[in-house]
Structure formats: C-alpha cells, structure tokens
Amino acid sequence: MGNTAASMLDDIFAYIDARSENYIRRLIDYARHPAISAQNRGIAEVSGMLVDMLAGLGMVAEAVPTAGHPMVLARYEAGPEMPTILLYGHYDVQPPEPLELWKSPPFEPTIRDGRIWGRGLGDNKGQHFAQILAIEAHLVVSGRLPCNVILLLEGEEEIGSPHIADFVRTHADRLRADLVVTADGGRHQSGLPLILYGVRGVFSFELRARTGSRDAHSGNYGGVMPNAVWKLVHLLASMKTPAGEITIAGLADPVRAATATERAAIARLPDDMPAYMKEAGLTELDAPRDRPLFDRLMFHPTLTINGLHGGYGGPGSKTVLPSEAVAKCDIRLVEAMTVEQVRTCVAEHVKKFAPDVEFVPQGGMQPSRTSMDSPWRAVLREAVVQAQGIEPLELPSRDYSRAHFL
Amino acid sequence: MGNTAASMLDDIFAYIDARSENYIRRLIDYARHPAISAQNRGIAEVSGMLVDMLAGLGMVAEAVPTAGHPMVLARYEAGPEMPTILLYGHYDVQPPEPLELWKSPPFEPTIRDGRIWGRGLGDNKGQHFAQILAIEAHLVVSGRLPCNVILLLEGEEEIGSPHIADFVRTHADRLRADLVVTADGGRHQSGLPLILYGVRGVFSFELRARTGSRDAHSGNYGGVMPNAVWKLVHLLASMKTPAGEITIAGLADPVRAATATERAAIARLPDDMPAYMKEAGLTELDAPRDRPLFDRLMFHPTLTINGLHGGYGGPGSKTVLPSEAVAKCDIRLVEAMTVEQVRTCVAEHVKKFAPDVEFVPQGGMQPSRTSMDSPWRAVLREAVVQAQGIEPLELPSRDYSRAHFL
Structure with missing residues (x-):
C-alpha cells in the first residue's frame, strides 16, 4: 500500500x-x-x-x-x-x-x-x-x-x-x-475475527426398503421373509466401514488435497474440541480415529445417517419381522465434489448392492471453496488488520465452531 | 395292537x-x-x-x-x-x-x-x-x-x-x-391332522447406543461426533452377513443336525410357500437363498431385528447427527441351543465389537424338540389314524403355517 x-x-x-x-x-x-x-x-x-x-x-x-x-x-x-x-x-x-x-x-x-x-x-x-x-x-x-x-x-x-x-x-x-x-456471520468463538473461504455442500437422500406387503411374526416367518431393517443395515454397512472409510465408489474421487496455504491457516486455529467434547458428553471422536480434527471438517466428505426407523419402537419387546424401513442420510461435500456427481455415485452403489431398495434423492447444495492462494487474500487480511488491529483467523472451510453462531 | x-x-x-x-x-x-x-x-x-x-x-x-x-x-x-x-x-x-x-x-x-x-x-x-x-x-x-x-x-x-x-x-x-x-393347536393348513414334536425357543434383547448427551448438526459435527445409528448399523452388520450367516461366535454350536426320521417327515410336508409369498407380497425368501424352506424354520437359529430407531423420522430431511439409537432383536433358538448360552454369546459379541453399546437381555424361552425316534411316535400316529382315519403330518418343529391358527 x-x-x-x-x-x-x-x-x-x-x-x-x-x-x-x-x-x-x-x-x-x-x-x-x-x-x-x-x-x-x-x-x-x-x-x-x-x-x-x-x-x-x-x-x-x-x-x-x-x-x-x-x-x-x-x-x-x-x-x-x-x-x-x-x-x-x-x-x-x-x-x-x-x-x-x-x-x-x-x-x-x-x-x-x-x-x-x-x-x-x-x-x-x-x-x-x-x-x-x-x-x-x-x-x-x-x-x-x-x-x-x-x-x-x-x-x-x-x-x-x-x-x-x-x-x-x-x-x-x-x-x-x-x-x-x-x-x-460472527467472530470465531475464540473472539478473533474470521475469514471463511468456503463451506461444505450437502446432498440428502432417503433409502426405503420394503420386503413384503405387511409385517410378519418372527416366530412364524423368521428365516423365511426378508427383513426390511436388515436390508438397510447391510446396505448402509456397505457404504462406510466401521473404521470410517466411505466405500461408495467414486464418491471422494474429486476431492482436492489441502494446499500448503490451507495447512498453514489450519495450524493457526485453536483446538477447543476437548472443551466441546466435555460439554457434549463425547468420549471419543468419530472414526477414523487418526484423522486430524480440522481435516474431518474441511477435507473429507461425511456420510451421516440422520435417522433410521423400522419395526417396533415401543416399550418392551415385540416379535415382529418388519416389512418396511426408511433411512434418511446426508453427505457433506467438500471441493471439488458436486451434488450431481455424488447423487450418481450413491445411486450406482444402491443399484449394485441392494437393487430392491428405493433410492430417493432429495435436496442438495454445492460446496464452495475460494483459493487461499488468491491475490485477494492479502487485501482482505490487510483490511481486517487495518480496521480491527488484529490478524484474523482463516478457515479454508467452515468448522464446528460456527455452530455457536448460527 | x-x-x-x-x-x-x-x-x-x-x-x-x-x-x-x-x-x-x-x-x-x-x-x-x-x-x-x-x-x-x-x-x-x-x-x-x-x-x-x-x-x-x-x-x-x-x-x-x-x-x-x-x-x-x-x-x-x-x-x-x-x-x-x-x-x-x-x-x-x-x-x-x-x-x-x-x-x-x-x-x-x-x-x-x-x-x-x-x-x-x-x-x-x-x-x-x-x-x-x-x-x-x-x-x-x-x-x-x-x-x-x-x-x-x-x-x-x-x-x-x-x-x-x-x-x-x-x-x-x-x-x-x-x-x-x-x-x-389346530390342524395343518392343508387340512391334515398334525403332530408337532417341538417349537423354537426365543431370546429377546435390546442394543442401546449413546454417543453424546444430545443430538448435533451434521454440518457442524459430521465427521467429528460419533453417530449412534452408525454404531448400531456396524454392530448389527457384524452379527449377520448379507448372505444370511449369523457370525456371533458360538451361537449355533449346539445345533443338532436333522435326523433321517425328521428329514423323512419334512419330505411329506406340502410346500405352500409360493402361495404365502404371493399373499404377503414377497419377491424372494430371506438369505441364505440356497437353504431349503423347512430347514429355515426348524434347524437354524434366526436373528431378527424387530425394530431399529434413531434420529429423525418425520417428513422431508433434517440434518441431524443422532446421539442415541435403540435396536430390538430376537433370536429364535433351535435344539439344543439354550437361552443362557445364547445370552452369553451375544453379550460377548457386543463386548468385543462395540463395548460402548449397552446390551440389555430381555425375556427368553427354551426351545424344545421331542425325538421322532421315540417309541411313542408310533403310538401317537396310530391313535390319530384310528380316530380320524388319516395319516397325520409330522413337524419336527413348528413352521410358518401355524401362523394361520394362533
């Protein structure tokens, strides 16, 4: 200047x-x-x-x-x-x-x-x-x-x-x-000003299983009639391993690796996860266990089961064999994944692993990420420093701390 | 006589x-x-x-x-x-x-x-x-x-x-x-008199997962907070393969093979499954596909998910990351399995695969099977023939047709 x-x-x-x-x-x-x-x-x-x-x-x-x-x-x-x-x-x-x-x-x-x-x-x-x-x-x-x-x-x-x-x-x-x-938005929860370069996208979908026209009695039809909940359990288990690896072919192919600039920005972020974990009653982070905290939120897609419902849910036990079940899921997209690409990958996976399960795509939002190597980055940072007298934090993509603002 | x-x-x-x-x-x-x-x-x-x-x-x-x-x-x-x-x-x-x-x-x-x-x-x-x-x-x-x-x-x-x-x-x-x-009981649905030599037992249990003190937002905590529904999906998938094989160690160890007499009795049974399947809207039998119909009901344990519930189940989508989920299951026991043996096997499986999931054993009933090689078999059959003038069907264990009577 x-x-x-x-x-x-x-x-x-x-x-x-x-x-x-x-x-x-x-x-x-x-x-x-x-x-x-x-x-x-x-x-x-x-x-x-x-x-x-x-x-x-x-x-x-x-x-x-x-x-x-x-x-x-x-x-x-x-x-x-x-x-x-x-x-x-x-x-x-x-x-x-x-x-x-x-x-x-x-x-x-x-x-x-x-x-x-x-x-x-x-x-x-x-x-x-x-x-x-x-x-x-x-x-x-x-x-x-x-x-x-x-x-x-x-x-x-x-x-x-x-x-x-x-x-x-x-x-x-x-x-x-x-x-x-x-x-x-607001400031980072640390109180520091914040420049956010991207947000994750999202793609929501339902999986609907129907194995018969009505529920049956497990004592009469167990081992005979297919179980709609088991069908979804096995389909979902084919989509992500217990170790946290998403196994839907092609899903993560477009994902860009973090750049050196992004890595450097992340290294400056305060890790207040231990306090959050205590507040939210978490005893562990989600699998995979060896993934660094901010990588989880910015550089990898997630596959969340938002809800899974089938069969009896009341008190005590009921020997029912459910004929229908529904799972609602969302996938968080990171750059350069797209809603269309993800929808196609999930559709193909369901068709291959459980062709009798109905795949119902729902709403989606594209992810966005502005390059932190853009010449505008220096302009923005300088503007914040000039106006507030303090270096801003920079997030390549939104992190969990935003939950405190939105 | x-x-x-x-x-x-x-x-x-x-x-x-x-x-x-x-x-x-x-x-x-x-x-x-x-x-x-x-x-x-x-x-x-x-x-x-x-x-x-x-x-x-x-x-x-x-x-x-x-x-x-x-x-x-x-x-x-x-x-x-x-x-x-x-x-x-x-x-x-x-x-x-x-x-x-x-x-x-x-x-x-x-x-x-x-x-x-x-x-x-x-x-x-x-x-x-x-x-x-x-x-x-x-x-x-x-x-x-x-x-x-x-x-x-x-x-x-x-x-x-x-x-x-x-x-x-x-x-x-x-x-x-x-x-x-x-x-x-009643007659067999074919109209023939029926001698039943056994019934399957049952053991019911719940699996309860809790991964935090409250639900979270999948956009803020997806990839960070463990998902209670995923935890149950992976635990359940570890208990039975998509091909229908129960993989709980020791569970089926006590199972007796069918005797020649039992096989001969089964061979006389009418297979009205095609009619049932049409009535109940089934397009296939449960896995494993190559298992003969009556073997499914008499000579193998089953693991039925009676219900699985966690997270959002209303209309549309909701980007929730569920912190709790419950599965209700029953296992049908065939001779010589016992409720105690099965309870121990399931408890050990859960402890090994998902020690943070709560295993809640519920009611049980022992299986029973009278030997078809008993000398009393001839007496019973003769009694039916004398009284009704017709040979009875004989079931080594209860089958699906009983659903029409009970």
Missing part, C-alpha cells in the same frame, strides 16, 4: 472515529425499522430507505423486483479498468416473537453492557450498515472509492433465499465481480 | 358314535360356562365343574391352588408298572370383547355350517373335553384304561401361564410321565 493510500486511510479512520456516536445513533435508527420477510412486514419501507441512502452517496441504486421481496442493488463506478467488489448482505430480519423473552423491545435498540440489543443488529443490519458507512466516509474524505463496488442487499435471506438463484442468473451482467464478500 | 385291543377299540368307537349328539350337547353346555382368566371371572365355577366331572369318572381330582388361578389336576391309576400319559389343556378362555363382532353370543354356542361357534370351543375346551369324553367312553366300555393318565388343565394359559413353571417344579412328582400330549 502506497504512502498516499495509507495516509488517506488514516484520514478516513480519523473521520470515522470522530463520528462514532453519530454512526451508532444512525445504526439504531435503521434498526428501528423492521423488515420481517416471514411476515411480509416493512419490506417496502426498509428497501426504500436503503435505496434513498445509497443514491444519496452517489451510487446507482434501485430496489429490483423479484417474485418475492425486492433486492436492493447499488453500484459505485470507479472505472472499467478498476477491480469490482461485490458486498452481499440482507435487510430482512427474523420475526421477534416470543416478545416476552426480550429484556428491551426488539425494535427499540438499547445499549447494555457495551452492546446494542435489538432485532437484526447482529444479523445482518450491523454488518452491512457498517459497510455503507465506510463507503460514505471514504467518499467524503477522499472524494472517490478505489474500486467499483456493488452492494446487494437481499430481502428474503431469513426465509431461505428462495429467489436469489433466479436473480443472479437473470442479472449476471450487473453482478460480475472480482471478489464477493459476505459479511453475515 | 392285539386283536382283543382292536376289538375293544371298535366297541369304544361304536359307543362314541352312538352318543355323538349327547357329546355335542354336553360340550355346548360346558362352553356356556366362561372362565375368563384376564377378567378373573368364572374360574372357581369351571374348575369346580371339571373336578366334579373327573372325580365322577373315578379319577383322583382336585383344583390345586397356585399364586393365581387353580390348576385342575386329575389322575387315573392303572398300575405302577404301566406307562403314564399326561394330557395338558387349559380351561380358561380369552375375553369375548368386542361383543358386536360375534354373529351369535360367545357363551351361547351355536351350530352353523357344521361348526360350533362360541368362545373357547377351538381354544381349548373342544380339545380337552373330547379327551375327557374319550376317557369316559373307554372306562364305560372296558372298565379300565390301559395306562396311567394325568390330566392337567390350566386356568391361566390365556394370560401367559405365569405360574405353571412354579407349579411344575413344586409338583414334579405328581406330574412325572412317559409322554406329554398337548392338544392346543
């Missing part, structure tokens, strides 16, 4: 520091206006407020209609030769109910113990409003931004983003960027 | 034939008196009726008290050098409810389509009353019986015979016999 740029940043930080009270007051005012996507409440008002505010900064801003709630889309143009950064956030919030559990009213943000308490402050208004204020401060002090900036604020994140895929496809040209930053 | 004996039997059959109307009327009168063990209704009256009737035949008869309902025990003494036959039956019946499903009142037996309809006629009053009438006819015509006879009529069979084991232990001397005949 050149001297001029560094000096400019100092001026901007000084400008921001001088206005922190004002910024907090404006954030609180913003958070007084609920946009509750699940209740279709306040959407037009808040999206309109944002468009006005962003247009006031000189950005080209509009609320773009979708089949659901509008997307607030704003653009600052630094020049076609300049890099483009897209900042994603969402202006909708969760419903505040049950109201009786709030110590202060959800839409009258209150400062208590050095924190602002109110609906949406931590998810996601605090984050994207800070970005808007940063853009404002930069523009006021320097008269320009050093790159093109696209700001995309969704109004349906809290109801599962049902229209964002369509929106991105339709408006791909307006969304093209060199870097996408999503500031919609 | 000597000529004198044959001639005597002819006389007895002639006597019986001449009194068939009278016998049916007396059976119907007997069946008008309910002894409903589950409702503690009519027990004293019916057991008293039986004692009076048997004493009237010259037998030494009494209602022997137990901790529950009394046992009717009667003895005819032919002489200490003569063989002793014990006939078992039960005078209690099932409750008749729901009453609205009866075409004629349950305790007003009615003849319809050549059958007597009423509660207890087929289970078990018809059978033991026929035996009592046979004793009566034999005594009237010949003045004596050719063997000692013990008649044991239980009053708690329909509530699971809770006191018969104690009773047999306490009164072993009075119950000592060369042959025990239980006439408490």
Whole structure:
C-alpha cells in the first residue's frame, strides 16, 4: 500500500472515529425499522430507505423486483479498468416473537453492557450498515472509492433465499465481480475475527426398503421373509466401514488435497474440541480415529445417517419381522465434489448392492471453496488488520465452531 | 395292537358314535360356562365343574391352588408298572370383547355350517373335553384304561401361564410321565391332522447406543461426533452377513443336525410357500437363498431385528447427527441351543465389537424338540389314524403355517 493510500486511510479512520456516536445513533435508527420477510412486514419501507441512502452517496441504486421481496442493488463506478467488489448482505430480519423473552423491545435498540440489543443488529443490519458507512466516509474524505463496488442487499435471506438463484442468473451482467464478500456471520468463538473461504455442500437422500406387503411374526416367518431393517443395515454397512472409510465408489474421487496455504491457516486455529467434547458428553471422536480434527471438517466428505426407523419402537419387546424401513442420510461435500456427481455415485452403489431398495434423492447444495492462494487474500487480511488491529483467523472451510453462531 | 385291543377299540368307537349328539350337547353346555382368566371371572365355577366331572369318572381330582388361578389336576391309576400319559389343556378362555363382532353370543354356542361357534370351543375346551369324553367312553366300555393318565388343565394359559413353571417344579412328582400330549393347536393348513414334536425357543434383547448427551448438526459435527445409528448399523452388520450367516461366535454350536426320521417327515410336508409369498407380497425368501424352506424354520437359529430407531423420522430431511439409537432383536433358538448360552454369546459379541453399546437381555424361552425316534411316535400316529382315519403330518418343529391358527 502506497504512502498516499495509507495516509488517506488514516484520514478516513480519523473521520470515522470522530463520528462514532453519530454512526451508532444512525445504526439504531435503521434498526428501528423492521423488515420481517416471514411476515411480509416493512419490506417496502426498509428497501426504500436503503435505496434513498445509497443514491444519496452517489451510487446507482434501485430496489429490483423479484417474485418475492425486492433486492436492493447499488453500484459505485470507479472505472472499467478498476477491480469490482461485490458486498452481499440482507435487510430482512427474523420475526421477534416470543416478545416476552426480550429484556428491551426488539425494535427499540438499547445499549447494555457495551452492546446494542435489538432485532437484526447482529444479523445482518450491523454488518452491512457498517459497510455503507465506510463507503460514505471514504467518499467524503477522499472524494472517490478505489474500486467499483456493488452492494446487494437481499430481502428474503431469513426465509431461505428462495429467489436469489433466479436473480443472479437473470442479472449476471450487473453482478460480475472480482471478489464477493459476505459479511453475515460472527467472530470465531475464540473472539478473533474470521475469514471463511468456503463451506461444505450437502446432498440428502432417503433409502426405503420394503420386503413384503405387511409385517410378519418372527416366530412364524423368521428365516423365511426378508427383513426390511436388515436390508438397510447391510446396505448402509456397505457404504462406510466401521473404521470410517466411505466405500461408495467414486464418491471422494474429486476431492482436492489441502494446499500448503490451507495447512498453514489450519495450524493457526485453536483446538477447543476437548472443551466441546466435555460439554457434549463425547468420549471419543468419530472414526477414523487418526484423522486430524480440522481435516474431518474441511477435507473429507461425511456420510451421516440422520435417522433410521423400522419395526417396533415401543416399550418392551415385540416379535415382529418388519416389512418396511426408511433411512434418511446426508453427505457433506467438500471441493471439488458436486451434488450431481455424488447423487450418481450413491445411486450406482444402491443399484449394485441392494437393487430392491428405493433410492430417493432429495435436496442438495454445492460446496464452495475460494483459493487461499488468491491475490485477494492479502487485501482482505490487510483490511481486517487495518480496521480491527488484529490478524484474523482463516478457515479454508467452515468448522464446528460456527455452530455457536448460527 | 392285539386283536382283543382292536376289538375293544371298535366297541369304544361304536359307543362314541352312538352318543355323538349327547357329546355335542354336553360340550355346548360346558362352553356356556366362561372362565375368563384376564377378567378373573368364572374360574372357581369351571374348575369346580371339571373336578366334579373327573372325580365322577373315578379319577383322583382336585383344583390345586397356585399364586393365581387353580390348576385342575386329575389322575387315573392303572398300575405302577404301566406307562403314564399326561394330557395338558387349559380351561380358561380369552375375553369375548368386542361383543358386536360375534354373529351369535360367545357363551351361547351355536351350530352353523357344521361348526360350533362360541368362545373357547377351538381354544381349548373342544380339545380337552373330547379327551375327557374319550376317557369316559373307554372306562364305560372296558372298565379300565390301559395306562396311567394325568390330566392337567390350566386356568391361566390365556394370560401367559405365569405360574405353571412354579407349579411344575413344586409338583414334579405328581406330574412325572412317559409322554406329554398337548392338544392346543389346530390342524395343518392343508387340512391334515398334525403332530408337532417341538417349537423354537426365543431370546429377546435390546442394543442401546449413546454417543453424546444430545443430538448435533451434521454440518457442524459430521465427521467429528460419533453417530449412534452408525454404531448400531456396524454392530448389527457384524452379527449377520448379507448372505444370511449369523457370525456371533458360538451361537449355533449346539445345533443338532436333522435326523433321517425328521428329514423323512419334512419330505411329506406340502410346500405352500409360493402361495404365502404371493399373499404377503414377497419377491424372494430371506438369505441364505440356497437353504431349503423347512430347514429355515426348524434347524437354524434366526436373528431378527424387530425394530431399529434413531434420529429423525418425520417428513422431508433434517440434518441431524443422532446421539442415541435403540435396536430390538430376537433370536429364535433351535435344539439344543439354550437361552443362557445364547445370552452369553451375544453379550460377548457386543463386548468385543462395540463395548460402548449397552446390551440389555430381555425375556427368553427354551426351545424344545421331542425325538421322532421315540417309541411313542408310533403310538401317537396310530391313535390319530384310528380316530380320524388319516395319516397325520409330522413337524419336527413348528413352521410358518401355524401362523394361520394362533
């Protein structure tokens, strides 16, 4: 970073520091206006407020209609030769109910113990409003931004983003960027800032076994009628060994090995698993036992049985021979696995090992992983250091600690 | 059988034939008196009726008290050098409810389509009353019986015979016999009379896995926290191969091979499995595929999963990682396996393969099998032929067809 740029940043930080009270007051005012996507409440008002505010900064801003709630889309143009950064956030919030559990009213943000308490402050208004204020401060002090900036604020994140895929496809040209930053999480549970480079994907499926038109009596038909639960037990056992090795042919073929940069980032992560294990009552980690902790979460697919149900489940014993059973499973995908590839591998495995078991593919989400060798990594890290005065932790992929935030 | 004996039997059959109307009327009168063990209704009256009737035949008869309902025990003494036959039956019946499903009142037996309809006629009053009438006819015509006879009529069979084991232990001397005949079933579904030489035993148990104090999210802890359902799947898969071979060490060691006599008896049995399979919607028999039908039911233990439940079982998918799961299983025992031997083998298997899974033994029943090479076999067969004019089928052990009776 050149001297001029560094000096400019100092001026901007000084400008921001001088206005922190004002910024907090404006954030609180913003958070007084609920946009509750699940209740279709306040959407037009808040999206309109944002468009006005962003247009006031000189950005080209509009609320773009979708089949659901509008997307607030704003653009600052630094020049076609300049890099483009897209900042994603969402202006909708969760419903505040049950109201009786709030110590202060959800839409009258209150400062208590050095924190602002109110609906949406931590998810996601605090984050994207800070970005808007940063853009404002930069523009006021320097008269320009050093790159093109696209700001995309969704109004349906809290109801599962049902229209964002369509929106991105339709408006791909307006969304093209060199870097996408999503500031919609928390810090690492250690308290350190965190840059997350990827998430695991998921593919869910059901296995349904039916061995007859009705249950039978084990004393009369044991050894004669096939047992639907046994069929699933043997099929599942053919998919993963007791030692934890997934044995579905081809499933893990696309998996990329961790890079040296990723390994180095992992080596910096605190291992608070012993505390978690104690809290969760675990006496051992899952097989395979010799796999390093973060490798389990970032570099290997998992095959989880979410549920398996068949036959009698009441008190005592019942000599039933079950004719049907269902297993629900999910596979966590790491780069470069894909939902389609995994679905094909599982389908072929079931067809080979238990062709009479019905394979029912369900929802899926692709995994993502941004290369930590990207030149943008240094920019991001430097931004965090400049803003917070501390080196961030970096996760190649999401780890268990995120459970404390989501 | 000597000529004198044959001639005597002819006389007895002639006597019986001449009194068939009278016998049916007396059976119907007997069946008008309910002894409903589950409702503690009519027990004293019916057991008293039986004692009076048997004493009237010259037998030494009494209602022997137990901790529950009394046992009717009667003895005819032919002489200490003569063989002793014990006939078992039960005078209690099932409750008749729901009453609205009866075409004629349950305790007003009615003849319809050549059958007597009423509660207890087929289970078990018809059978033991026929035996009592046979004793009566034999005594009237010949003045004596050719063997000692013990008649044991239980009053708690329909509530699971809770006191018969104690009773047999306490009164072993009075119950000592060369042959025990239980006439408490039906004919074979082919319509042929049936002599059953044994039943499979059973041992039930639960397997309980707990891998943590609470369920987790598969996206956060997949690959980290052990999965209780996977633990049971792998443990169960270690107990039986997909090819149907039970792999619990020592379990089948005591099993006796079928004798030539048993093989010959089996060869006479009709194989109505294709019809059953169609009715029950089966497309294949259980593994192992090359095992002959009746061998499955009589000469090999089975390991049935009665139920397996863990994790999510509702609609759609849920990315849960289950911390607990329970499997309920039963093992069918063939001679000369024992409940104790099987319990030990399963306990040792679980300890070896999954020491953290809880093994919870439950109820058991020993298997039984009377040798078909016993000299009594010819006597029994001849009795059926003499009484019914047709050769009975013989089962070394109970088969699936009994499901149609019980």
